[in-house]
Amino acid sequence: TVGAVAIDKSGNIAAGTSTGGMTNKKYGRIGDVPIIGAGTYANNLTCGISCTGTGEYFMRTVAAHEVSSLIKYKKLSPKEALHEVLFNQIGPLGGEGGIILLDKNGDIFWDFNSTGMFRGFKKSSGETKVEMFE
């Protein structure tokens, strides 16, 4: 799975995700990626999100929208919201994966409960990073 989230000069956030699914999946199986709110979500009032991992668990927890809602209504920080969904909701069910998040302030967050996630960011401030492992 691959994904991207961006915020432009006007402050508008967009999120996208694309995937082949999971090896050996049953034909006709659809994961979280194309389900808005599960694997992909964007809202200028909170953040943009793209997920990767075992899709069924991201669907059952409506993961991307859940993160956004925890920020919007429970006033969690993006870091806290990601941890809550990945480690307290998806993890206990047996789900594995990661999430990238870009908030309305242009700050970037990521987290994963798998052993790694290919990831990177680039900001107009000049900061940039590419990471793969824990």
Added chain:
Amino acid sequence: NSFAIVIHGGAGGIKREYFTQEQQDAYAEKLQEALDAGYAILEKGGISLDAVQAAINVMEDSPLFNAGKGAVYNSEGNQEMDAAIMDGKTLNAGAVAGVNHIKNPILAARMVMDSSEHVMLSGKGAEILAKKFGIEMVDSSYFFTEKRLNQLREIQGKEKTPLDHTAYLIKNELIDDHKFG
């Protein structure tokens, strides 16, 4: 006027010791290329939707990632790809599911969002509309990669579905360490 882009290229059994230096360099280089593609659009004043699309296109065109050219195989030995895109300003969204003739599924998701009244189209219907709007179609053989096929053969017939990147691991025992959806 600040702007930014963040990307991911999948998660799973990714540990440094499972990848050769050459493989690590290849991933890092392609991730940087994807970041640069999206960033260039934002830098020129382009919109975030276009930046997201450009970054994902780079990864879809690479056999390294489980999307587009590098998509994994299902239990029948075919590829079925999904993609979605969402605009945080309007809450408009578009998605496609179960397609295997659209070279870049993220473009089809954008087309569904911009040019239809729907949010998600699947399979044949998604491909018919994508073709109608001039999105590049390819024969399903375009998505063939030997490593992904070998990855399927390792577990075909078993009730297992490993996460991304297992095909590129030096060792295969990680397959048994996973939780399976």
